[in-house]
Amino acid sequence: MSPHPHPTRLARETANRLLTTAVANVQRDYPVHWTRTISGPADLVPHRTLHPVFAGSFDWHSCVHQTWLMARLLRHDPDLPDAASAKSVLSALITPEACATEAAFFKTGAGRHWERPYGWAWLLTLDAELATTPWSVTPLSDVLRENWLAWIRDARFPVRVGTHSNTAFAVGHVLDAARATGDVELAEACTSAALRWYVDDVGYGGFEPDAVDFLSPVLAEADLMRRVLDGPGFAKWFDALLPDLAASRWQILREPVPVDNPADAYGSHLAGLILSRAWAWRAIAQALPSSHRYASLGWDAFEAHSSVGWDYVFGHGYMADHWLGTFAVYLELGAHG
Secondary structure, eight states: OOSSOOOOSOOHHHHHHHHHHHHHHHHOOOSOOOOOOOOSGGGOOOHHHHOSSSOOSSSHHHHHHHHHHHHHHHHHOTTOTTHHHHHHHHHHHOOHHHHHHHHHHHTSTGGGTTTTTHHHHHHHHHHHHGGGSSOOOTTHHHHHHHHHHHHHTTOOSOOOOSSTTOHHHHHHHHHHHHHHHTOHHHHHHHHHHHHHHHTTOOSOOOOOOOTTOSSOHHHHHHHHHHHHSOHHHHHHHHHHHOTTTTSGGGHHHHSOOOOSOTTSHHHHHHHHHHHHHHHHHHHHHHHSOTTSTTHHHHHHHHHHHHHHHGGGSSSSOHHHHTTHHHHHHHHHHOSOO
């Protein structure tokens, strides 16, 4: 545990505000960001025709994880003031017929890579969250599970960026979902890929952040590896990955980044980066022995980021509102449990 436990910022009023924002987001069709290959005029159909469950909240992956936010908050506090409205919307959107339509798209050639890996990871995270609820995203989750296994078993290299195609973040999410549901095959595929891609990494030398980052490539990687290595093994690996973490060059990693315009689409990414760094620093600090030279540094970085990150969650327009709340809830509640 942190030597300086931080109080949750997810007060009931805040949780309900996040819930009502998500309810509005998942029903909002426009503006929409939708990138796909068009082969002819017949393909020019409304987004919700192909994606009747997850057409809102600006883009498919954001709609998926805003739906996760709703389910997660309802399990955390089923008596939130606007719980009934949220449940009604979930029931209207998540139907067997709509999920079958979504699944059909992901069986196509385009669907076997569209929204991979970030959107797929959030869908499998949502699937695990819904396991004890009246809602189910099968057969969509079944199709994406098979797509995930087909992809990850043959993927030779990781993707080391701070945006949606980052593989460490996605694999960590799917690994957690697989463990939560007892899916041994999926968990083993994720663990194997993590070790194949990252276990030999030493002396990280990347320049972070990029202006569009909402993930830290190196912290997302460490957050994954603490899931697959035992305590001493992770401590040794992390030492080798960032042997000079206390040096001045990594001040930009240890401290929250400035966010000049959180209402801008990419400015909101940097706000999300602060939140995702917070949960990564906490996970790293928890995984290190308390006597480790970087344990207190990790806790200090977590507390600095978690405090600042919440400043951007509300009040900065739709480019921030359609997704940032998910990262805040993940920081406070985690994905499962």
